[in-house]
Amino acid sequence: MTPSIVALHLAPKPHAPAQAVPQVLARAGAGLEGDYHGEAGGESQVLIADQETLESLGLAPGEIREQVTVRGLDLYAAPEGTRLRMGGAVLELAAAAEPCERMEALRPGLESALRGRRGRFARVVSGGVLAVGDPVQGEA
Numbered sequence: 001m002t003p004s005i006v007a008l009h010l011a012p013k014p015h016a017p018a019q020a021v022p023q024v025l026a027r028a029g030a031g032l033e034g035d036y037h038g039e040a041g042g043e044s045q046v047l048i049a050d051q052e053t054l055e056s057l058g059l060a061p062g063e064i065r066e067q068v069t070v071r072g073l074d075l076y077a078a079p080e081g082t083r084l085r086m087g088g089a090v091l092e093l094a095a096a097a098e099p100c101e102r103m104e105a106l107r108p109g110l111e112s113a114l115r116g117r118r119g120r121f122a123r124v125v126s127g128g129v130l131a132v133g134d135p136v137q138g139e140a
Helices: 051-056 102-106
Strands: 004-010 023-027 046-050 068-071 083-086 089-096 120-126 128-131 136-138
Touching: 004 023, 004 128, 046 051, 046 089, 051 068, 089 128
Parallel strands: 046 068
Antiparallel strands: 004 068, 023 128, 046 120, 083 089, 083 136, 089 120
16 A cells, blocks of 8 residues: 555644645645644654554544644654655654643543654655645655
């Protein structure tokens, strides 16, 4: 199975509900257009999570505040700096995302259950459009 994007979510401001979108523009060095997490030069411009982990915990895409949900990709096996082509954009994986106390508000014990499994931060190195259904491929 080819890894692919299964969901995209944007939050326009902190603590605002994340909204599912069919596609989004990734801006080089600045994250996803319309999402407050985008920060020029920041390492945590985009949070990528895998559908398999969400399903194992009974969670829906977007619930843990990730912007990009993928299926069929082992996010934790790839070293920092790995580049992924997602649709028309290239994202570079950074550090693993640690769960925050907001996860406890979703469900008691979720913060602990997500340790080491919340996903990976990434920065946009080459802008373009990402859409639900787009393949995800490693870049050489």
